[in-house]
Amino acid sequence: MKLASANEPINPARHRRAFSLPQLRQRLRDLGAKPCHEDRLLRGWSQARSYDRAHSAVEDFFPLALRNELPAIEADLNGLARLHGEYPAGAGVARLLVELADGQMVESVLLPRGGLCVSTQVGCAVGCVFCMSGRDGLLRQLGGAEIVAQVVLARKRRAVSKVVFMGMGEPAHNLDNVFEAIQLLGTQGNIGHKNLVLSTVGDLRVFERLMNGIHSPQPSDETTGETTSHLTRLPKNDSQVIGYSHLTRLPKNDSQVMGCSHSARPSENDGQAAGHPAGGRGGERERQSSITAVKPALAVSLHTTDAALRARLLPHAPQIGIEELVERAEAYARATSYPIQYQWTLIEGVNDSGAEAERLVQLLSGKYAVMNFIPFNEADGLDYRRPSSERTAFMAHFLHRHGILAKIRDSAGQEVEGACGQLRARAAQAG
Numbered sequence: 001m002k003l004a005s006a007n008e009p010i011n012p013a014r015h016r017r018a019f020s021l022p023q024l025r026q027r028l029r030d031l032g033a034k035p036c037h038e039d040r041l042l043r044g045w046s047q048a049r050s051y052d053r054a055h056s057a058v059e060d061f062f063p064l065a066l067r068n069e070l071p072a073i074e075a076d077l078n079g080l081a082r083l084h085g086e087y088p089a090g091a092g093v094a095r096l097l098v099e100l101a102d103g104q105m106v107e108s109v110l111l112p113r114g115g116l117c118v119s120t121q122v123g124c125a126v127g128c129v130f131c132m133s134g135r136d137g138l139l140r141q142l143g144g145a146e147i148v149a150q151v152v153l154a155r156k157r158r159a160v161s162k163v164v165f166m167g168m169g170e171p172a173h174n175l176d177n178v179f180e181a182i183q184l185l186g187t188q189g190n191i192g193h194k195n196l197v198l199s200t201v202g203d204l205r206v207f208e209r210l211m212n213g214i215h216s217p218q219p220s221d222e223t224t225g226e227t228t229s230h231l232t233r234l235p236k237n238d239s240q241v242i243g244y245s246h247l248t249r250l251p252k253n254d255s256q257v258m259g260c261s262h263s264a265r266p267s268e269n270d271g272q273a274a275g276h277p278a279g280g281r282g283g284e285r286e287r288q289s290s291i292t293a294v295k296p297a298l299a300v301s302l303h304t305t306d307a308a309l310r311a312r313l314l315p316h317a318p319q320i321g322i323e324e325l326v327e328r329a330e331a332y333a334r335a336t337s338y339p340i341q342y343q344w345t346l347i348e349g350v351n352d353s354g355a356e357a358e359r360l361v362q363l364l365s366g367k368y369a370v371m372n373f374i375p376f377n378e379a380d381g382l383d384y385r386r387p388s389s390e391r392t393a394f395m396a397h398f399l400h401r402h403g404i405l406a407k408i409r410d411s412a413g414q415e416v417e418g419a420c421g422q423l424r425a426r427a428a429q430a431g
């Protein structure tokens with residue numbers, strides 16, 4: 001069965017129901033979906049591929065009520081994120097202006113080597129002075145389904161193997177929905193945990209949530225593929241276990257749709273984690289979701305080592321001390337074995353001094369970290385300048401000389417007037 005056309009008319013009232021992933025799951029359950037049906041639909045959707053399998057077509061697998069509703073569900077899912085414009089920027093980079101079901105716009109960025117940057121909010125309350133996204137404050141949160149829908153939209157254009165949550169919005173201000181999306185992408189969405197990169201300006205709630213994930217029971221491997229046996233092990237006397245051969249011989253009558261115990265079989269899940277054990281056990285779903293807590297990598301937007309300057313550059317960021325911020329990030333890095341990716345928008349005459357470089361060396365020496373310097377993207381209405389390439393190189397080389405890994409990242413979209421939030425701002429002005 002093919003995914004529904006992305007050109008069907010938008011029905012905002014209907015789309016609102018699907019913004020949240022729990023609502024989407026409940027909608028499927030209300031249609032008689034058992035965990036295996038839910039799993040296959042979410043897997044197919046989040047990976048932008050067919051729901052059919054070689055030996056198990058949708059007609060033989062989904063309950064009748066779900067099959068009947070499937071076109072409407074697909075239309076709703078397709079309507080969550082539609083391409084409004086694509087702006088190639090060379091070297092495998094393209095900025096996508098994405099229209100949500102209610103007409104709001106956000107930006108996603110296709111990055112080299114299968115990367116994708118997604119937005120988590122419309123607008124942003126942090127109000128960084130060098131960013132267009134924060135100009136109008138926060139307009140609304142994105143639901144978990146809308147965040148995943150950006151990945152689906154990108155996957156319809158090309159493969160996506162890494163997702164960074166660094167687009168419009170501060171993920172810490174929409175933590176439940178962001179973690180919902182991370183959980184789905186790290187399980188059914190087939191993205192390795194360390195390739196899900198959660199970004200924050202530094203918020204205690206993020207660190208608490210991340211460390212809770214560390215302390216809950218974990219699968220033995222970062223990728224979903226190796227977790228199958230751990231997660232889907234069934235009791236030996238489970239009477240619902242059926243042979244795979246049953247899959248292709250079941251009648252299409254709803255009353256005879258199979259139970260879900262077969263979803264634990266690798267053949268059904270293409271070697272991926274099923275994420276659910278035998279069906280019909282409500283409490284079991286919740287237990288699974290805690291066991292499968294996905295551990296994303298972490299990026300921290302630092303921008304300066306000077307607390308007073310940081311308060312001016314990021315006016316509504318939590319007032320957490322810079323040393324504490326780094327210590328908390330470091331604890332997560334050590335617990336996960338993923339280095340912290342510090343972000344530093346480099347602005348001429350603001351945070352590109354030798355004194356900043358020296359303080360950075362003191363701050364990050366011995367830390368499990370990578371510093372990403374991102375030269376500022378000049379834009380109308382933003383009264384800052386991009387530093388010279390020599391100055392940028394100085395900052396990176398200074399850290400290198402002192403044993404700290406530092407990289408220079410060009411802000412994707414410089415060529416298309418597409419620094420974070422600029423495309424959306426331009427579209428809003430035109431509209």
Ligand code: SF4
Pocket residue numbers: 124125126127128131132133134167168169170201420
């Ligand atoms: S840089 Fe990030 S946190 Fe700051 S205003 Fe822009 S979107 Fe928000």
